[in-house]
Amino acid sequence: MKKIRLLCAALLAVSMFLCLSPAAPAQEEAAAGNRILVQGHASLRITTAEGKVIYIDPYTGDGYDLPADLILVTHDHSDHNRTKLIKNRNEGCRTITWKEALKDGIHQTFDLGWVKVEAVEAGNNRNHDIRRCVGYILTFSDGKTLYVSGDTSTTDQMASLGERQLDYAFFCCDGTYNMGMEEAMACAALVNARVSIPYHPAADQAFIEKYGDRVPEGCLLITAGTEFTME
Numbered sequence: 001m002k003k004i005r006l007l008c009a010a011l012l013a014v015s016m017f018l019c020l021s022p023a024a025p026a027q028e029e030a031a032a033g034n035r036i037l038v039q040g041h042a043s044l045r046i047t048t049a050e051g052k053v054i055y056i057d058p059y060t061g062d063g064y065d066l067p068a069d070l071i072l073v074t075h076d077h078s079d080h081n082r083t084k085l086i087k088n089r090n091e092g093c094r095t096i097t098w099k100e101a102l103k104d105g106i107h108q109t110f111d112l113g114w115v116k117v118e119a120v121e122a123g124n125n126r127n128h129d130i131r132r133c134v135g136y137i138l139t140f141s142d143g144k145t146l147y148v149s150g151d152t153s154t155t156d157q158m159a160s161l162g163e164r165q166l167d168y169a170f171f172c173c174d175g176t177y178n179m180g181m182e183e184a185m186a187c188a189a190l191v192n193a194r195v196s197i198p199y200h201p202a203a204d205q206a207f208i209e210k211y212g213d214r215v216p217e218g219c220l221l222i223t224a225g226t227e228f229t230m231e
Contacts, residue, residue, distance in 0.1 A: 033229050034140050037063045040224035042080055042172065042200040044148065048140055050114050056136070056148055058085045061224055070112065073097040074122060074150030075133040101134045114141050120161070124153035126177055137166070144168070144230050147193060151200070153179040154187055162192040168230060169193035172200035181211055197222050 037045040039061025046054040052069040057080040067088040073081045075098050083095065094112070101108050101119035110117040116139040123130030128151045135150040147161065147169040169191050173184035181198065188196040201207065203221030212221065222228070 033142065033231075034144055034146075035227055035229050036146075036168075037227040038197075038199065038202050038222050038224055039063055040202050042074070042150070044170070044199075046138070046146075048114060049142060052114050053090075054115070054138070055086055057150070058082050068093050070115070070117075071095040072117065072136055072148075074135060074148070075128065077151070080151070098132055098134050101136070102131070105131065107134065115139065120147075121155040121157040122150040122152040123155070124151075124178060126153075128152065128178070130155070137161075137164075140230075146170075146230070147191060149187070151178050154183060154190070158187055158190040162190055166191065166193040167195065169196045170199045171196060173198045174200055181214075185215065 033049050035047045037047075039045055039058075041060045042057040043059045043061050044056040045063045045066070046056070047066065048054070053066045054070045054072065055064070055068055056072045057074055058064065058071070059079045059082045064085045065088065067090045068086045069090050070093065071083055071086060073083065073095070075081075081097070094110075096110060096117060101117075107119040107121070109119070118137040118139075119134040120137055121130060122128065122135040123133040133150055133152065135152060136148050138146045138148075140146075145164070145166045145168070147166050149169070149171045151172055169188065171184040171187055172178045173181045175181065178200065179187065184198055198211075198221065202224040204223060208221050215221075
């Protein structure tokens with residue numbers, strides 16, 4: 001069986017795997033490939049190799065200064081859709097929410113040329129209606145893929161995602177409104193991405209102390225404010 005690699009470990013290990021840097025203009029970041037800034041909670045900022053900027057579930061953290069080219073929102077809860085934080089938007093900036101992504105109950109695909117966005121199943125029986133929530137798979141121009149779970153527990157679709165050989169995957173794991181860390185690790189095994197990252201919440205020292213010695217081999221917890229290049 002193909003060995004599953006999860007991205008989780010203590011803060012001292014971060015420099016071994018990630019290229020850390022403060023936010024920089026998109027033009028300067030372009031040469032570094034696709035870069036992900038973990039802003040906190042479920043908020044991510046991606047700067048693509050072309051210098052395009054994508055925000056996912058804006059809510060908290062820093063790094064909203066770069067002009068947006070694409071805004072993705074997984075569902076309507078207030079801790080995922082503070083799009084007003086993104087004051088600078090390039091001409092033609094597109095916002096895709098669960099409404100467009102799950103049109104008439106069918107998960108949609110959006111090909112923007114420089115990135116393809118596929119909506120996938122998300123939700124649970126707690127307070128996330130599967131008819132009003134989505135996750136996203138992004139495929140970038142270099143072929144790299146990124147799965148963002150959104151607020152969810154295990155879904156029927158996750159097993160089929162394992163056939164996609166995805167590169168990176170973010171799994172929510174708050175354990176209150178969504179699945180906890182144990183279930184998130186099981187979902188990571190189903191999806192079987194090359195690198196899996198727990199978020200919602202992003203790791204802090206308490207999270208690392210609680211889970212640092214319980215995660216599978218090769219795991220790395222990424223703290224809020226960390227920026228790294230997709231390898």
